[in-house]
Amino acid sequence: MIKPSKPLSFLVLGLGYAFLYLPIALLVVYSFNESKLVTVWSGFSTKWYAALLDDDELISAASLSLKIALMTATASVVMAPGPVSCWAVAAASACSRCSPAWSTRRW
Numbered sequence: 001m002i003k004p005s006k007p008l009s010f011l012v013l014g015l016g017y018a019f020l021y022l023p024i025a026l027l028v029v030y031s032f033n034e035s036k037l038v039t040v041w042s043g044f045s046t047k048w049y050a051a052l053l054d055d056d057e058l059i060s061a062a063s064l065s066l067k068i069a070l071m072t073a074t075a076s077v078v079m080a081p082g083p084v085s086c087w088a089v090a091a092a093s094a095c096s097r098c099s100p101a102w103s104t105r106r107w
Helices: 006-030 047-054 056-079 083-093
Strands: none
Touching: 047 056
16 A cells, blocks of 8 residues: 655645635635726725625625525534434334444444
8 A cells, every 4th residue: 555645645735725715815816906907906905895884685695595594504513313203213214322222233
């Protein structure tokens, strides 16, 4: 078996993280661009964030998204299996977490 090289592993890991997070960082940096063109940097400005807060449709869409997220999170907590339903799952599928008799069995 070939032993992996640590520097190569760190290089690949660093390139993977750069691939994932560099676009996000660039998006944040360019969100403060004063120009309407994305490719032309004309100075630092927060005017686009002020324009964002004045857009009623966007605020309405964000509010609806937050309401849906809250309802989804609440429904998932309510519908989550508790200890009572866990025994039914243990009887049907040999859940080792719920049934001490099956906890020594290796799958």
